[in-house]
Each structure stands twice: as structure tokens, then as C-alpha cells.
Amino acid sequence: MPITDQELLRYARHVVLDEVGEEGQEKLLGSKVLVVGAGGLGSPALLYLAAAGVGTLGIVDDDDVDLSNLQRQIVHATDRVGMAKVESAKISLEAVNPEVRVVAHRTRLDASNVASLIRGYDLVLDGSDNFKTRYLLNDACYFARRPLVSAALLRFDGQVSTFKPYLEGEHPCYRCLFAEAPPADLVPRCEEAGIFGAVAGVVGSLQAVEALKELLGLGDSLSGSLLIYDGLGANFRKIKIPRDPDCALCGARATIRDLEPHAA
Numbered sequence: 001m002p003i004t005d006q007e008l009l010r011y012a013r014h015v016v017l018d019e020v021g022e023e024g025q026e027k028l029l030g031s032k033v034l035v036v037g038a039g040g041l042g043s044p045a046l047l048y049l050a051a052a053g054v055g056t057l058g059i060v061d062d063d064d065v066d067l068s069n070l071q072r073q074i075v076h077a078t079d080r081v082g083m084a085k086v087e088s089a090k091i092s093l094e095a096v097n098p099e100v101r102v103v104a105h106r107t108r109l110d111a112s113n114v115a116s117l118i119r120g121y122d123l124v125l126d127g128s129d130n131f132k133t134r135y136l137l138n139d140a141c142y143f144a145r146r147p148l149v150s151a152a153l154l155r156f157d158g159q160v161s162t163f164k165p166y167l168e169g170e171h172p173c174y175r176c177l178f179a180e181a182p183p184a185d186l187v188p189r190c191e192e193a194g195i196f197g198a199v200a201g202v203v204g205s206l207q208a209v210e211a212l213k214e215l216l217g218l219g220d221s222l223s224g225s226l227l228i229y230d231g232l233g234a235n236f237r238k239i240k241i242p243r244d245p246d247c248a249l250c251g252a253r254a255t256i257r258d259l260e261p262h263a264a
């Protein structure tokens with residue numbers, strides 16, 4: 001569908017970019033992105049994806065807004081404490097851009113629903129805060145052939161990458177980077193170690209950038225690389241992630257054939 005005059009005005013700063021133009025903006029308007037987690041990472045990512053005009057945004061989260069969330073989860077507001085996060089986020093996104101369709105999935109992602117949720121979207125953005133969900137999304141996106149933009153935060157640091165292991169060549173999956181989750185006592189949760197709020201904004205915004213690049217086919221994909229942000233040191237590092245030929249999911253002798261291992 002051709003872009004309207006109102007849309008042309010709203011997205012004028014995109015349209016003027018040679019790399020985007022009207023054709024690219026029309027592509028964004030027809031795109032669908034699923035964001036898992038409306039927390040520290042999902043908040044800035046959702047706001048920028050809505051502002052950019054991604055036509056449909058799905059949000060998966062089963063939690064309610066807590067006062068302690070507001071230090072970094074900027075899609076929520078004080079008067080929404082106690083409200084479902086997906087509903088709170090929907091209010092904010094529709095205020096930013098009422099032309100975007102926001103679909104609230106108030107549910108906990110698991111092996112029974114992940115495939116059906118992912119099926120309706122072009123790209124998945126992982127804003128979760130636990131290894132169980134990260135591995136589940138990695139595997140489900142591999143089987144569904146959906147690009148996955150994943151990130152993580154702790155204290156003053158963050159990291160982000162894109163995973164497209166269903167493609168040939170040097171496109172590793174999350175398991176190529178982390179074959180197994182570390183013991184729980186070695187990785188403290190954010191309520192124990194803390195998160196510098198604005199770092200979530202930096203890394204979540206980077207996720208939005210990478211998602212938009214994937215949807216438009218722009219620039220260099222982060223597939224095969226891990227971008228690491230050190231907030232205290234004020235620097236970024238990008239390291240290569242090799243594809244693991246022995247990976248249990250995408251390797252030559254893969255042992256993970258479906259999502260059954262996650263159902264246990």
C-alpha cells in the first residue's frame with residue numbers, strides 16, 4: 001500500500017535517507033516484530049520500533065509493572081504500577097504512534113506456545129532476562145527460520161547480537177556462543193547485581209537499530225559478531241563469533257531436532 005501524506009510527514013527523516021526512502025518505509029509499515037519482554041531492553045526497543053513505523057508490534061510478557069522497574073523500564077509510568085506490562089506498554093506505544101498495531105500477549109513464553117507466537121512475525125527481539133528463555137527463543141527461531149536479535153545486561157555492561165543460523169555460511173546461533181547456561185550461582189540476577197538504568201536504554205536502542213537493519217536489509221548484520229558495551233569504560237568492542245561445527249542445534253551432527261527438550 002502506498003505511503004500516505006500523513007505518513008510521509010511522520011517518517012520524513014527516514015524517507016529522506018537514500019538507504020530507506022519511501023520504499024523502505026513502506027516495508028517497515030508492512031513488517032511485524034515480536035518483542036519478548038517489556039522490561040529494560042524491551043522498553044527502548046519497543047518505543048523506537050513504534051516510532052519508526054513497524055506496522056505490527058507483538059509484546060510477550062506475563063509480569064505486572066512494579067515501582068522498582070521504573071528506573072530503567074521507560075515504556076511504563078508511575079500511575080501504571082500494578083498494571084500488566086503488556087497493557088502498560090501498549091498505552092505508551094499507541095501514544096507515540098497510533099498508526100502502529102500493538103498486540104499484547106500476556107503469557108509466559110514456553111515450549112507449548114513459542115512456535116505459534118513466532119509464526120506470525122518476521123523477526124524476534126529477545127529482551128528476556130534469563131537463560132532458559134534465551135535458549136528457547138534461539139532454538140524456536142532456528143526451526144522457524146526467523147532472525148533473532150538478542151541482548152543481555154548486567155550492572156554497567158551490555159551485549160547484543162543477531163542470530164540467523166538457518167542461513168548457510170558463518171551464521172552461528174546462540175548455542176555456538178554459549179553451548180550451555182552457566183551455573184545459576186555464577187550469574188547473579190539484576191535484583192542482586194543491579195543495572196545502571198541508562199545502559200538498558202543504550203543496549204535496547206541498539207537492538208532496535210539491528211532489527212530495523214534486518215527488516216530493511218541495510219548495512220552490516222551483527223550475525224556472526226557480538227557487540228559488547230562497557231558503560232564505565234565508555235567503549236564498544238565487536239568480536240567475531242565462529243560457527244560451532246559441533247553445535248547441538250545447528251552443527252553437522254545436531255542432537256536437538258525439535259523443541260521437545262524445552263518441554264521437560
